[in-house]
Amino acid sequence: MIGYAFMGRAHSQAWRSVDAFFDLPLEPAMVALAGRSAEATAQAAEKLGWAHAETDWKRLIDRDDVQIIDICTPGDSHAEIAIAALEAGKHVICEKPLANTVAEAEAMAAAARAAAARGARSMVAFNYRRVPAVALARRWVAEGRLGEIRHVRAQYLQDWIVDPEFPLVWRLQKDKAGSGALGDIGAHIIDTAEYITGERLTGVSALTETFVKERPLASGSAGLSAGGGAGRGTVTVDDAALFIGRLSGGGLASFEATRFATGRKNALRIEVNGSLGSLAFDFEAMNELWFHDHTLDGAEAGFRRVLATESSHPYVGAWWPPGHGLGYEHSFTHEVKDFIEAIAAGTAPEPSFDDGLRVQRVLAAVERSAADGSRFTTVEGS
Amino acid sequence: MIGYAFMGRAHSQAWRSVDAFFDLPLEPAMVALAGRSAEATAQAAEKLGWAHAETDWKRLIDRDDVQIIDICTPGDSHAEIAIAALEAGKHVICEKPLANTVAEAEAMAAAARAAAARGARSMVAFNYRRVPAVALARRWVAEGRLGEIRHVRAQYLQDWIVDPEFPLVWRLQKDKAGSGALGDIGAHIIDTAEYITGERLTGVSALTETFVKERPLASGSAGLSAGGGAGRGTVTVDDAALFIGRLSGGGLASFEATRFATGRKNALRIEVNGSLGSLAFDFEAMNELWFHDHTLDGAEAGFRRVLATESSHPYVGAWWPPGHGLGYEHSFTHEVKDFIEAIAAGTAPEPSFDDGLRVQRVLAAVERSAADGSRFTTVEGS
Amino acid sequence: MIGYAFMGRAHSQAWRSVDAFFDLPLEPAMVALAGRSAEATAQAAEKLGWAHAETDWKRLIDRDDVQIIDICTPGDSHAEIAIAALEAGKHVICEKPLANTVAEAEAMAAAARAAAARGARSMVAFNYRRVPAVALARRWVAEGRLGEIRHVRAQYLQDWIVDPEFPLVWRLQKDKAGSGALGDIGAHIIDTAEYITGERLTGVSALTETFVKERPLASGSAGLSAGGGAGRGTVTVDDAALFIGRLSGGGLASFEATRFATGRKNALRIEVNGSLGSLAFDFEAMNELWFHDHTLDGAEAGFRRVLATESSHPYVGAWWPPGHGLGYEHSFTHEVKDFIEAIAAGTAPEPSFDDGLRVQRVLAAVERSAADGSRFTTVEGS
Amino acid sequence: MIGYAFMGRAHSQAWRSVDAFFDLPLEPAMVALAGRSAEATAQAAEKLGWAHAETDWKRLIDRDDVQIIDICTPGDSHAEIAIAALEAGKHVICEKPLANTVAEAEAMAAAARAAAARGARSMVAFNYRRVPAVALARRWVAEGRLGEIRHVRAQYLQDWIVDPEFPLVWRLQKDKAGSGALGDIGAHIIDTAEYITGERLTGVSALTETFVKERPLASGSAGLSAGGGAGRGTVTVDDAALFIGRLSGGGLASFEATRFATGRKNALRIEVNGSLGSLAFDFEAMNELWFHDHTLDGAEAGFRRVLATESSHPYVGAWWPPGHGLGYEHSFTHEVKDFIEAIAAGTAPEPSFDDGLRVQRVLAAVERSAADGSRFTTVEGS
Structure with a gap:
């Protein structure tokens, strides 16, 4: 490692x-x-x-x-x-x-x-694909439980750099991080949305913004600092990125990645509305998947809180009884488990580098659109 | 009337x-x-x-x-x-x-x-301005409790026309309704967002879509039907409208109005993130306003559910004790109360026709952007 | 009136x-x-x-x-x-x-x-029987959706007299009010529990307490004051009452009525667990009924938030479209509607005075148990 | 081990x-x-x-x-x-x-x-004492944030033996398990309540019940089975236990432990109401602690959802950034961490065997009360 x-x-x-x-x-x-x-x-x-x-x-x-x-x-x-x-x-x-x-x-x-x-x-x-609730969402969409996908509403909200005195760490420097909220957390919601729906974003229209344009230089701990001294430096990445787009199946999607949503700590949220049902997830309550079954009689339908802690849910059988939730790092354990199994079986693990490239192309389309008056921009390869 | x-x-x-x-x-x-x-x-x-x-x-x-x-x-x-x-x-x-x-x-x-x-x-x-929780949100923003506004996230989600056999009522006809979800419910979130923040949308980038392009003609009840007979007619308005935009104070905003969000019945939702705090509201729980006070120590901060039923909250003193919630139609009672008072006082009631015009101009900018490749479009008069 | x-x-x-x-x-x-x-x-x-x-x-x-x-x-x-x-x-x-x-x-x-x-x-x-969500709960239990009732968990939580300087109003005087939290709000949860389950409390074991034993005399507004002057008077009713009991169908029930639950304004809550499903309700979110259908596959089961605003729900068809919630006073409108209909039809309206007597007997059993070392006390007539 | x-x-x-x-x-x-x-x-x-x-x-x-x-x-x-x-x-x-x-x-x-x-x-x-949100609750009570404790409302709700065909495992046999829901999960809420409040239950009044009196014998896997063959055996422990009691500081408390609450998987819940504030916790959302600060102006007070994932929260600094929740097993990691530190320091770790004995005495008082007509029964040593 x-x-x-x-x-x-x-x-x-x-x-x-x-x-x-x-x-x-x-x-x-x-x-x-x-x-x-x-x-x-x-x-x-x-x-x-x-x-x-x-x-x-x-x-x-x-x-x-x-x-x-x-x-x-x-x-x-x-x-x-x-x-x-x-x-x-x-x-x-x-x-x-x-x-x-x-x-x-x-x-x-x-x-x-x-x-x-x-x-x-x-x-x-x-x-995040390996959070049981997210993998369960993918399973249900793949089984057709949601019907045709009409809407995806994805947000990744954090607030750790709201304070303008927060220093200029490497994640705020374009040469190190590539982009800001967009690549760091926006990449996650792009992948999660495409993973859960099984569809692709075909094009986007975007806005980005850097709210705090200068920050104190970090104090120099290796790997984190922007420079070696005191003073201030320029933030060279976005603080927030918003974009809307079209899905390959005909639906509409909206995305927001920001580090300026006060009170939201790690709110990777996604809601998917289909013709037969809907799903909603928020990583801040990572053991819950909310499901609305639109095929039920309207009088008894509603979003239900499914605790994704049943042994029949993805990955969960290896752990604890129902109601005994998992935590953040379990997603990585599941990741290496799948990777090891793929190596042993000689199959291609997912998400592949091609999937990673795919997300990179969406990020690039977002940046191009933002630089071009928010014009709708086709994602390369879609 | x-x-x-x-x-x-x-x-x-x-x-x-x-x-x-x-x-x-x-x-x-x-x-x-x-x-x-x-x-x-x-x-x-x-x-x-x-x-x-x-x-x-x-x-x-x-x-x-x-x-x-x-x-x-x-x-x-x-x-x-x-x-x-x-x-x-x-x-x-x-x-x-x-x-x-x-x-x-x-x-x-x-x-x-x-x-x-x-x-x-x-x-x-x-x-909706007269829902106590919404008026309370406006009050707190005006008092500076949120600091600088960085994000508005507004959605108006319904699902009453998901069924493709739902008939072609007047709200689905451009000549009667002007537009679809955009003008009917999108207008509300535009006004609510500008009212709560006290800011203006200066420009937008938009996507609209009509998922179900033809519907059965309505059976002819006065004021509702599209035509007099059997058969199908063309839906001439949008089923959903998404747009992102910039606020006059420098923040970013996203909007979504749709009648295809299965399981969401009348979810007029808005979240506002400022440098000092955040607010969140969902009309489906209309007596609750969620407030995050970012000036508190982080160890004890979090979104708090304020029941907007205290006698010191807007309009509430006239009604019931704390915890005894109001309903949808109370917003209209408050509206006519304010209107009568303005008439008596000889002052200008709000929202004025100029405010209504203002929203109309945002709707027009959304339609122009959607028709022009989602290009960022300045709102007239901003 | x-x-x-x-x-x-x-x-x-x-x-x-x-x-x-x-x-x-x-x-x-x-x-x-x-x-x-x-x-x-x-x-x-x-x-x-x-x-x-x-x-x-x-x-x-x-x-x-x-x-x-x-x-x-x-x-x-x-x-x-x-x-x-x-x-x-x-x-x-x-x-x-x-x-x-x-x-x-x-x-x-x-x-x-x-x-x-x-x-x-x-x-x-x-x-509260006429809150749509409560009437819907009764309907579902009567239809057998919950199976055998095993547990009722009922609470009525308020906090309006936490301040020891809150005056000695008539509701705190035994000669006027009969009892304190017990009769005022405890009566509601007894009736609600028996109404929803269709069962009777057969016996109870109880504790009551008066946390603040003396309070300032009220200033004398007619109908509210305890006396005519300054000074303090003795609180002669309970501040809180807790009791557990047995239901006629074999289940267990717990009740709590208090005016000292800081932060709870009018939290009339009830959860019912049956062999086939569960229901939960909180008046502070009065348009929601939470339902767990235990006959579903465990992998997709969970408490679902049913907005009790569908036209097929009790009383709702007369009002607004789905998602447009009702308020506190609608319960009274429904009450007089049912009363007028019963008068016209010559039928016996419910809850009858016998039902009121029934609740009175439970209240009496609670008081006897509390006075007798919490001994299990049979409700008269059960 | x-x-x-x-x-x-x-x-x-x-x-x-x-x-x-x-x-x-x-x-x-x-x-x-x-x-x-x-x-x-x-x-x-x-x-x-x-x-x-x-x-x-x-x-x-x-x-x-x-x-x-x-x-x-x-x-x-x-x-x-x-x-x-x-x-x-x-x-x-x-x-x-x-x-x-x-x-x-x-x-x-x-x-x-x-x-x-x-x-x-x-x-x-x-x-459960080592769940960060629970330890945080203890910290805040110890700091006086809640004032005088008036109410504790503790429940431990599960549903894994609702099916009458679930077998007679060792946890359902008195000779192995001592008691049923009472000792297995009731013990946890007794300890949690006394830990968070820093008070003691001085006496209780109780009801217990065994809803399913006979069950199929388990098929004999070592350590789990009740017997070696087919047929049915008698359940010798409680399925559910309810009790109410008094706290050493003058407050009232209610407890419920059951394995028959359909839809509740591992809902260890506790709410504490004090004169200055309230706390609420549910293990099914284990990274959240809800806090109501009653010293705030009523117009802005409400239960706030504190994500117990800040580095200043107990144990959390060792793990991940805010919003990246922990899971069930982390409570054990924290437990052994504290145990190792106490061994090294030569101090007495908590909860001690005396604390365990203390809980055992409450369990015994519950059983005595339940066997004696729910009579209020003093906890030995209180």
Whole structure:
């Protein structure tokens, strides 16, 4: 695994736990962690349960005892690492967004396709697909429970940078993060919407905004800071992105990604309205899926709160009895479980790098539309 | 009053009740009801408590014992009636949307301004402003509780025409209704958003769609049907309208009006995120206003459910003790209460015909944007 | 009608509105209002829409143009008025609790039975039965949707006397009010629980408590004060009453009535768990009935929020389209509608004085149990 | 660790994870797992990450490399194992309820006190205390945010044995489980209520019931079955227990534990009303704590949904950013974290065996009251 910050800790817990709950065809071992600082990486490896520490990610690829490369770094390094790993025959799981540009994502997807022919698997870590309630939503749509999809209403609302004195961390710098709320959290709702509906966004019309244009420079902790000193720097990414679009099945969709929704902490929300029913989900109540069955008599219909904690729900049987909810990091455990199973079975895990590229193209269409007077902009490849 | 269908019944209950709960400077009398059919109008007048029935609205204007004209007809007749009434020196309260076109609305607003100089008052019936929770939201924003407004998220979701066999009623015909979900319910969220925030939408980017393009002709009941016979007719209005836009204060806003959101019955929802706090409202739980105070310590902050039933909340003191909720028609009672008070005081009631014109211009900008590849379109007069 | 405070205002709005929304076999006229003070009663009559004012309730009974006596006074006068009215051949609708003692209630019920033989109808005003969601709950239980009832969980939570400086109003005096939270709001949940389940409480075990034992004397407004001066007086009723009991069908039930639940304004809540399903209701969200259908596959079951605003729901067809909620006073409108229909049809309206007596007996059993070390106490007549 | 069923799996995940998230003064090692069947225990040890497997729990106590004994067996074996372990100088963490009888619990508490003098620590595993929202509730009550406690309303609602064909598992047999819903889940709400309020239940009045009196014998899987064959057996424990009681601070409390609340899966709910505020919690939404601050102006007060996911909330700082919820098993991780810290510090961990004994005495008072006509029964030692 490369990187040991937020995502690295979450992935580590997944690798540590997956085997105790799921019956896996292969048993994962936590071989080595790579980071830039020798001391910090060694400490993190010790803490997170990795047997070895490396200061150069290329050393991980060189190791014969490493078959899987798990990329938890900022988006600007994804392409180089992933392509090198795939070419070396490693399986690769890569954090989202797949890359910072469409061009990088295309190169990665091409590398993934080439590697697949040689048996190397790849996956982009849209972990929210593995929240049981989200996977259950996908199941019900696929079963036709919603009929024709007319509306998708997706939002990802956070509020962690509302304070204008919050510093200029790497996620607020275009060269590191690619974009702001759009790529960080907007990417998740694009993927979630397409995953649940099984449809594609064919085009979008967008607005983006940076509310706080300058921020204090971060104090310099490696990997986080924008510069080395005091003073202020320019925020080079969006604070919020709104877009509306059309779905391949004829429906309409709206999206909003923002870090300025005071009081919303991690509200990844999606509502889907179909001709036969509707679904609603909010990650802040991640164990609940709300379902309206429009085929019932109107006198008894209504949105029902399904606790997605039944053993027959996706992934849940491995865990606890009904009503005993799961948490955020379980989505990663399910992710590596599916990845391991795909490796063992020789099948293509999802979401693939092509799926990651697909999201990247939507992000690019959003940016083009926003730069072009919100004009409706076709998503490349749709 | 002219018209005795849905809106006519709601307004009648307001006129009937207002005096028993509020201490008014003038006592309203329910003089006469106008409709097209003599028999049906007489029955409605008897039922709804109007002393006389007329089959020509012009007769209402001729009556000396009528000082207020309340227009509850479809939008295609608003301009003619309102202008005639204003020119005759009557006070006019008119259902929304003010008109079916900007040109009509401009003529009405001009007539209202001219009439105001002669002491005749006019008001457009955006009744949701008078829901206590909505008026409370406005109060708190005006007091600065939310700080700078960054986001508005407004939706008006219904599902009453999801069934493709639902007939082609007048609300689905452009010549009668002007537009579909956009003008009927989209108008409400535009007005509500501008009212609560005190800001204006400066421009929009829009998508509209008609999911069901043909419907059975209605069976011919007066005032509702599209035609006289069997067969099918073309739906000439939008089923759903989505738009995003910019607010005069620098914030971003998204809007969605649809009659295809299965399971949502009358979900007029709005969330406003400001730098100091947030508010959320859903008319399906109309006695609740959710408030997040971002100035509290984060450890104890969260959206709180304020029951808008305290005697210090707008309009509530006239009714029941805390926790004893109000219903839909109370918004109309509050509306006529404010209208009567403005007439007595000689002040300009709100929302004015200029406010109605304002909404009409937003609707027009939405339609222009939708027709022009979703291009960002400035709202006239902004 | 006798009395024009809180209940008098609510009943007046019902009498004023019922005819405009329901097609009644008889048309009610608001003839006369009785109260003690001539001036205040005359003002109230004018305000609330009663044609005449009387200062002696006996004058109402003497009037030939009065066929219905509506009793909205404190409980200590119910028996005398109701019995006199019934003996005079008037129909009587009486606020709850029916009386302050079982003996009074027995006399009233006997008078009602005797009067019924002569065609005079009587009804006790447990208005919450006429909230559409509550009537819908009763309908579904009666249809067998819940199977065998195992649990009832009923609470009526308010907080209006938490402040120890809140004065000693009549509702806090045993001679006027009979009991405290128990009779005022506990009576409602007893009736609601028995109404919805169709079962009876056969016995109870109870605790009561008075948290604030002395309060400032009220300042002497007629009908509200405890005494004429300054100083403090003793609270002679319960602040809270808790009891658990057994239902005639074998289930268990718990009840709590309190005026010390900070933050709960008028939370009349009931949850019923049966072998085939469950229902939950909270008056603070009075247009919602939550239903869990346990016959569905567990993977898709959950409590669903049914908006009790469909035209097929009890009483709703007379009002507005789905999603346009009703308010507190609609329950009274429905009550008088049913009462008028029963008078016209010559049938016995419900809840009858016997039902009121029944609740009185439960209240008495609660008080006996609380006074006897919480011993399980059989409800008389069960 | 002894036992590897539901609780064993949860505890194992805690031991496996605690070190990766918390900075501990001692590093736990998962040495050995004990169970009755050699093969099954070996498989479980492999799966759950224990280095060795034993078929006799006494072997664990004999091992020098084992310092902590974690007891995850049914209640009938707790006393023997715990006392032996404590006498051998081991630290002991024991699942709840502490024992099946007061006598056993007294012996265990005595052993714990004696062992503490020799440096051996003991703890009873009321894991819900370590849910962040519950610990936060305790913190706020301790800080005086609620003022005087007037009401506690605690329920633990499940529905897993509603089906009369659900088999007679060990939890339905008095000799194994001690009692039914009462000891299994009622014990949790007793502890949670006393923990959050910092008060004690001084006496109770109770009702218990067994709705389904006979059930099919379980098919014989070790540790779960009631017998070896077909046929039916008698349920010897309660299906539901209701009780009301008094708190040491003068408040009233109600409790309900049932496995027959259809639609409620693991609804451990508690609401506390104090003179200055209220708190509400439901484990089915375990990351939310609802708080009403009664010191705010009434016009803006209301129950607020505090996401207990802030880094300043108990235990949360070790995990994820705000809004990224935790799951059921995190409560166990927090439990062992606190236990390890207490061992290292030489302090007494809580809840102690005396706390466990305390709950056992409440359970006994409930049973005595239920057997004695619901008479109010003082809790021993209160």
